[in-house]
Ligand SMILES: [Fe+2]
């Protein structure tokens with residue numbers, strides 16, 4: 001499987017969790033008990049799988065190789081993708097920073113959690129669309145067969161925590 005297809009398959013898993021998060025936020029009644037455990041679990045997935053495994057493959061392995069093959073970073077798609085990864089991290093931090101107060105009943109903190117999570121969902125959906133439709137197509141044109149083989153090997157070696165194995169099961173399919 002081409003490395004960009006592996007990443008696109010991970011995008012599908014990330015989108016499922018983005019949809020879950022969106023549904024949960026929309027169903028939140030102001031008077032209901034704050035679902036702390038749900039947010040903790042969602043944050044764990046987005047911080048340690050979407051960011052820790054998936055974005056790490058892009059930032060540490062795919063993007064540097066694309067730069068070597070002539071795709072510009074500054075003023076180009078790689079720079080935009082890196083900036084969006086950072087933006088996403090800032091939204092996740094804002095969610096995390098407000099969880100304790102939201103759990104204690106602060107309406108302001110609950111709103112901050114929801115607003116940051118919604119901004120994250122919107123950002124990541126648009127980000128994924130750009131990667132799937134622009135950057136990855138570019139990658140398929142510039143990567144050489146040796147690059148593809150090397151990336152497949154490197155992707156397979158990326159450590160995925162046990163609890164996320166199901167989302168990255170496709171990483172072992174290198175054909
Ligand atoms: Fe990305």
Ligand SMILES: [Fe+2]
Pocket residue numbers: 007011054055058128131
């Ligand atoms: Fe991605």
